[in-house]
Amino acid sequence: MDAIILQILNGLDKGGAYALIALGLTLIFGTLGVVNFAHGALFMLGAFCAVTFERVLTLSERVRDPSVTFFEAYKEVPYLTIWYGDAGQAIVDWAVPLSIILAIPVMLIVGLAMERGLIRFFYKRSHAEQILVTFGLAIVLQEIVKYFFGANPIPLTAPSALTGSVDLGHWLGLTGISYPLWRIVYFLFSLVVIAAVFAFLQLTTFGMVVRAGMADRETVGLLGINISRKFTIVFGIAAVVAGLAGVMYTPILAPNYHLGMDFLVLSFVVVVVGGMGSLGGAVLAGFLLGILQSFASMTEVKAIVPGIDQIIIYLVAVVVLLVRPRGLLGRKGVMEA
């Protein structure tokens, strides 16, 4: 029982990341009709926003280290610590959550620039061409990051108050269920972001127009609304969502330039399983596949089907597409014309 609960928890934080990326993908697909293969790269750029912010906060002075005697050694002491002492150290400690402040505007600008600068020229082209151009863009973004940050993973830490694990079993009346605190934070964070996106679409006039545009673009246009400008902003929002998912994921997994590609393929499967164009489907499938992947890594499962942890997601996708060709919550008429 406790093993099952633990694997569900494990699936939830991973699923949170899948859901956030898939949500953005679906938003873009639903509004602009573009299959954005550069979306994983946006997740990766978000993670590197956190890396950059942490680097800025830890700009250091080289100080001679007198404890090393056999050659001249220097250690790096962050300016923040030199200037503000413990308060400076605390800011450095909270670098990852704080970098959200940097990531939101940066990702918004990146998203808008991407849409205006490149992707809008491909709206009328075939999906194959859209995939090629966005995939190419993803590779370019990757190589840029690799040039500046190198190929190796860069570990970041969660604030020390949020490291370690909490004994969840204590609350649930079960023993032996303790889970890393930051991963729980990540899951809650993803819920908040998902809720915010849904609230934005459901409760604001802007959201209403966007939803109307998703349902029938031409009619909304005939009503005198500049729908393409609204859709550009949606692209920016999707970029921010992916970016935030990336920022908060850094303490879980040290980011490298390839991080986006690792998540992109899985996120596409999530979108397909959830149903193309269905926001709720994307979220549902994100968590579902995260949990399934987690279960498939259990030794008991692997003992029955070796290697299942590597293929479970694709296996599920095949089954879902056979049984429900439009995905779990897919609507009729999406990408079928």
Next chain:
Amino acid sequence: MPIDTSAWSRRRILQTSAALGAGLAIPHVFVRNAWSQDKVFCNSPTGSNVVLGFNVPQSGPYADEGADELRAFKLAVQHLNGEGDGGLLKTLKPSSLKGNGILGKKVTFVTGDTQTKSDAARASAKRMIEADKVVMISGGSSSGVAVAVQSLCQDMGVIFMTGLTHSNDTTGKDKRRYGFRHFFNAYMSGVALGPVLAEQYGKDRKAYHLTADYTWGWTQEESMKNATEKEGWKTVQTVRTPLGAGDFSQYLTPVLNSGADVLILNHYGGDMVNSLRQAVNQFDMKNKTVNGKQFEIVVPLISELMAEGAGDAIKGILGTANWDWKLDNEATKTLAKSFGEAYGRPPSQAAQTCYAQTLLYANAVEMAGTFYPPEVIKALEGFEFDGLGNGPTLYRAADHQCFKDVLVVRGKEKPANQFDLLEVVKIVPRETVTYDPSIFGGELGPSEVKGCAA
């Protein structure tokens, strides 16, 4: 008729015999060389330079080790060419090295990126042999890479001085006549670490293994399993994880509830940094109590570079190492100083083994008097030496494995400085870790191969 001009004066006899003696002796000095130079072999150096190939991971989970290996290679080349402070040229005994390159030829090098992948490493090594004409290849973190490159080198007839590779297979079932390993192996780690674990954590322990899923991980898991079970431990579960998995949470999640009270991480490099940080910082395993005992984590192969990456998570963790820059011997101090002055940091064990391998190759060539590989191999086989930092060391002829003392180390609780991350708990003598070469099987193969010259 002058009196006996034809007769041999004493002086002339002396002159003639001296000339004759010298005339006979001079070709004799060069004869082995001259004979070998006629032999056609792969990338026989013809000009005034000799090219070595350093094939290290510059990306992938072992990239940090690769970067340090490269630093060591560059330093070794400088020292061989008589630049810098000479490093361990002064301490190696016996030594035929003169500090004027190798056989008078200036040493140059090319580098390649193995990407910590066997196929990329093979391609890179092949390029070095065919395009850059290297006469020796060294490097490679990862035993998967070492085994792949070693077999290529055997086919091509180029000597391979392995860098950091710890799998039993490298000098066991996959050993090759052209491959030589200075680094220790998983079997030795197990033999050295087992008794210390029993002494520190007791004999009634249950272990859970997470293992990198390739040759090194498998042999390390097997060696650790055997060594700990010999001490009375039980093995609860062994789980394989893909190399470079990044997020190990799905493998760590079941550990605490499995009934095990020790986690053995058969991971290295970036994988180990990730899994250890996740186990200690995220899952807080070191502060848990299982079966009424403090939960413990063991990392059988530890390096300073990983300790640096793992940060506080390494504190108190036991493991083994091939070498440590804080060892108290002249060669270690010389290398640490020389490396420290050049790069502002002490050498890692990966760096030390690569530095040693480069010097050992150069020395073997000087001993053989030729670059002709079969002769160089003969010089290395059974070579007993000292003065490279590990104490008296033997390059065993039967499997090309070096035998020397093994260190049991522990992550230091209170480091005196940023480099003071591991402490040596015990030095296990060479005799204890020496084993019968037949236990791992394998064949060295021939020393005469057609190679790339054919």
